[in-house]
Amino acid sequence: MNPKQQGYVNLKLENPANGEYLLGVFHMVPEGRLNILQTAAEVAAESSTGTNFRVNTETPFSKVMNALVYKLDLEKDLVWIAYPWRLFDRGGNIQNILTYIVGNILGIKEIKALKLLDVWFPPSMLEQYDGPSYTLDDMRKYLGVYGRPILGTIIKPKMGLTSAEYAEVCYDFWVGGGDFVKNDEPQANQDFCPYDKMVKHVKEAMDKAVKETGKKKVHSFNVSAADFDTMIGRCEMIINAGFEPGSYAFLIDGITAGWMAVQTLRRRYPGVFIHFHRAGHGAFTRPENPIGFSVLVLSKFARLAGTSGIHTGTAGVGKMKGTPEEDVVAAHGILYLRSKGHFFEQSWTKIPDMDRDIEELVSKDKAHGVILEDDSWRAVRKCCPIVSGGLNPIRLKPFIDVMGNVDFITTMGSGVHAHPGGTRVGAMSLVQACEAYLKGIDINEYAKDHKELAQAIDYFSRASKDAM
Missing domain, CATH: 3.30.70.150 (RuBisCO large subunit, N-terminal domain)
Incomplete structure (x- = not known):
């Protein structure tokens, strides 16, 4: 040298x-x-x-x-x-x-x-970085959903629906039993779906769904924009539309919009779920790419930046490239207070790692308890894995088995909207697949008394074979 x-x-x-x-x-x-x-x-x-x-x-x-x-x-x-x-x-x-x-x-x-x-x-x-403010635990509390994944969808087709058509699909999913709806990553202010009308109609559809079901709902709006003022303007438009706090999230295309946009949202809106969509990450993270960084690295920095949730992949269960070694390690790396990465064991504590209080928090965290509610100075709060890309009701349990827990948001697109009965019935089949998992009943057995699930099993089993 x-x-x-x-x-x-x-x-x-x-x-x-x-x-x-x-x-x-x-x-x-x-x-x-x-x-x-x-x-x-x-x-x-x-x-x-x-x-x-x-x-x-x-x-x-x-x-x-x-x-x-x-x-x-x-x-x-x-x-x-x-x-x-x-x-x-x-x-x-x-x-x-x-x-x-x-x-x-x-x-x-x-x-x-x-x-x-x-x-x-x-x-x-x-100590120098924000970390998440509004977390999965806060969303669970708002929705009243515990002990299972938060069941969500991405509206499909991802582009081409008018504002009213988009809101109609949201409504159908919510009344079918779903919890969470998100804009897809390219959603913006297209001429066929003006942003202001989309926000207005989603609010109306949510109000109607909540009234009919008696259950809270959440919509994640893509606020990514060409400039700072437009991004903040979209956030303020959503807030001023009259949505109940907790019923909306701000989605940002973190790779393409940039970390400044991500951290601006975290700092301006600490009471809102900040949803990091990672479109473009594959250029850096795919295992066959020799230049870049891993899914784990991206996910860790998202937690450090203060995002409430980031897409972490389907661990090979869905359509996106990924393995448990990459995707599940990344998901656990942002979810838990202490977790093993590819080379380092990361503790997200700000006080000595062997402090008695920290040991108690780690133990409670592993048992899926709610932590850092009134002692947030002690550690960086959790970031939620968001799971999308080719999942459907028959793939829910296989993914949970690989993931090892139910602490995630799943956002199924065609897995809901391609159901032969349409979006509402597709949402019902997803809820039924989740019920079968929670009751420890094989979905084929559960489907004998749940025709919506039976239709989903038949359709997606055949569709999977045809795609091979």
């Missing part, structure tokens, strides 16, 4: 988890003349204080801010890097962190593969 590279390597770094560093693990394959250690040093330099040459303007203090390569696994092409977290904007700025650790470095020519697989945040750093 040259003298510059040596300044970014310390394979004898004592206690990297001492609270001074954000830690990251990369899969890294060099391109060209550099070996893996030299390449790792170049990556550490580019992602902290350095450039491609040693500069004469370094100071003793600036060197303290160097990212450090502190561990290698040559057999698996893995590199561990410690980043002094004081490098980052102290305003709790997520985009600033990502600009460092998965910014320019993804484009340097010394690498053939560079993927951030896992990150670890020290308690001292967690």
